[in-house]
Amino acid sequence: MRLCTFASWRVKYNALRENYIKMSDNIKVTIDNITIEVPAGTSILEAARKVGGEVAPPTMCYYSHLKGSGGKCRTCLVEVSKGSEKDPRPMPKLVASCRTGVMDGMEVKSMTSEKVLDARKGVTEFLLLNHPLDCPVCDQAGECHLQDLGYDHGWESTRTEFERRTFEPEDIGPNIQLHMNRCIMCFRCVFAAEQLTDYREHGILDRGEHARISTCISKSLDHDFIGNVIDVCPVGALTDKTFRFKQRVWFTKPVDAHCSCTKCKGEVRLWMRGDEVYRVTARKDEWGEVAIASDGKPGWICNECRFEKKKVSDWVIEGPSNISRHSVISQGHYNKTVHEPQIELLAEVIGKEPIMKMDIHDVSDVNKPNVHLNQIQGPAHSEDFK
Template sequence: MPKLTINGIEVEVPAGTTVLQAAQAAGVEVPHFCYHERLAIAGNCRMCLVEMEKSPKPVASCAMPAADGQVVYTNSEKAQRARKGVMEFLLINHPLDCPICDQGGECDLQDEAMAFGFDRGRFLENKRAVKDKDFGPLIKTHMTRCIHCTRCVRFATDVAGVPELGATGRGENMEIGTYVEHALTSELSGNMIDLCPVGALTSKPYAFVSRPWELRKTESVDVFDAVGANIRIDARGPEVLRVLPRLNDDVNEEWLGDKGRFAIDGLMKRRLDKPYVRENGKLVPATWGDAFGAIAARLKGVAGTKIAGIAGDLVDAEAMLALKDLLTALGSPNLDCRQDGAKLPTARAGYLFNTTIAGIEQADVVLFVGSNPRAEAPIINARFRKRYLAGGFKAAMIGPAVDLTYPVIQLGAGPEVLSDLADGNHSWIDTLKGAKNPMIVVGQGALAREDGTHVLDLARKLADAVGAVREGWNGFNVLHTAAARVGGLELGFVPGEGGRDLAGILEGAQHGDIEVVYLLGADEIDMGRLGKAFVIYQGHHGDAGAARADVVLPGSAYTEKNGTYVNTEGRVQLGRLATFPPGDAREDWKILRALSEPLGHKLPYDNLAQLRQRLVAVNPRFAQVDEIVPAEWTSFGVPGPTGSGPFVYPIENYYMTDPVSRSSPTMAACTESLRATVSQKTGTNG
């Protein structure tokens, strides 16, 4: 490990560390623009120049490897003069539009110019101007402000795996663009806004909306997929204005999917802000008392076996527990949190992403079974691409061919290939067996089928056959698409003894065996199969469930409540209230607690603390926030014949998967833009 001296401080760093990283380790600030710890080194901006003994000129510390015996000065007169010169050149063509720039207040260029720049400029010629580019409905461009750090180019190429950005021209004529003008097609493109150190790339939906110092900031978690990305919610008054990622190396590093970042404008659209009761075939506004009275009157005399509950994809654990307790008190064993019908087991090892998200970087082979991680979990897909770029990694998939942004071998489209692998009759079995740390990722496209439990059994047998599960390594994984799914399974929000699952509930409703169905934010089921059942819908948007309901109870969105969520790897995380629900809407568990009284089964908790004590009593793992509790490897799945049809991925349109994103004008614009871009590339009419 090399030892070097920085500003008189001796520091020892690992081999391969740069001088800039060594300075950071020593607590010395070195200004920079192009350098980013998660991107390839470019050495473009030269702002990180430092003086080094025995070097005839200042060196770019971001690209200089640290070596034994180096003596570095970051604040010498020579280094300061070099920085001031670099800053003067950067500002030669930079427009003086800070007062109207959305980056104002959180701009690296502003900060560095104040701390390290010169106090005057000597450039008197006209500034150059660059035509703005159209990057789609998410990113607003002001390319005259661009300082050519190429962070966006490197992110698109390396992290997102969509090499659509690059530089054309040289010197003052150099421009960043997409070569052929079209919208960016990455599900992670919004991260370029965070990476841009100036105001060249800003958020188009957030343009001219607010200044950062006006916003109230709340740390929470994203619920638009099952990754549980850590986020910061910025709100002003009653409205969420933007969502930014928070650093968590074990989950999302510092990235965030575009849906989680931009779908928030759907939070205030099509909102349910008062209770409704259906009268003469139409939903009419009602008071809470009227709504509860209608429910109590309908449930009176109904046997518990004729009542059912279904939990949706965005529901917090507290609400699911309250509904489960209420249904249990009513004598109903008919409840299910798997509204996609996935044949998930109750054994933890059979429904968790056991390798963990960070553990992907230790794998050397992965087999995707009925999973398209790029649409289902872009953050996890980016982690797989990161592992591919590190080298020594192979990927294969069983399912329809899709572009995952890294090379993937197509083994087939249906379960017959998985069966051959499990029986040892496929050539790729040798690759899996020869791997040090093999991974199998089973998606909901493989489990949400009639033969899903048989497919799960084959995947488990394959994991055992190739040694994917051993001491210190579990390579068997289930990739979920819903933020609520693992939490519901951890709570046991599944059919009780003699109870019906989703298919049984829908069949029972059709035939009149189920008379009352409670939809807790469940909008993705076939509402036409509910027959003449009395439907209670509790949710926050006027989506499919509210349209079918006989009574509508207005709940709160994820930004409007304190809730517990469990991500696909089993990590318990806390979402926090950033704004209050609109109108008469209330937090979901409070609605169920209030409803329990007129139903004659008062729930035994009056505040969130008591409810969370009950949560821990049901499953102690809920007390271990932000920790991974490994699952015991047991048998799951049911042996049996599988169908011959190909797997079908659960997400056709990444931008619209839930009531919030379907209500978002920005997500609608992304859908249209993507369709137009695909048509442009393929030469079709979409």
């Protein structure tokens, strides 16, 4: 009898408690006419990402796993057409959604607002003012957030007549290539170095138009986990030197793999061509950020996994990665097709084995079986092809 009352009391208590949490913590916000409930303290951007799809504003500087990031690039501007339930006045200007918290009953317009789309177009134009547009040379092409932004929101041509800002090339170590001309000053790499490594060697030097990513003075970036600045960089300003010019991103095949690493979780994405591992990166989620690993933390990877393990035997391959169908990287990859056992139909029809008249490797100089570009430390040079 006593047990029974205790149980019923407990059920009642739990129900009340849940109700209380719902009432106190979750607030309603409407983004592009879609209402969702989010905990108080969420930013508009995070709420929009919960809705997902095209409602989520594009971000160039905000990175959810890096504390303090955001508020610099202004690509995530949204219109707040109703401040909250208590104060329904609209906000007078567009607000940066990554830096603005949601209020109860707030109404936000992201992609449904003409003002927002126009502002994003302007912001994109500003970001591209000094961008060199050397996408044919850049290794980031194909997975570049600025390319996506320009494609979605940019002008077709430039209107500026001034010279673009240029910097002297700077060597920041054997593994990471810095192209300061391409940088959009998002500060993500600074936060990543600050929060992931034991010591930050690089930062922003000078200010205004002269502001640049640099080390003080001529240091090399080699602290462990510093390789993650490559993954957080939204453009091609920081790229992997061991992958430099080896392959275009869309000709490599992304494969999820893991290894037993003492320093990191070892869950990575390999970018392969045939049996050769060309590049190792962290796994990315749908927002282009490092995905959450199996231990519930962001899956940053260590320098050894990223730069040194370039053999298939170093990894346990799980299977092809899920790449958005709209990405150029997914061209020619058919992930979810069923592989039937192949029937040698031709041999059956003609009654004999077909004769191979030419093996392409006998004639072609490209992709020779005995030449392994992925084993070269830096970019290939003319003598590597002799």
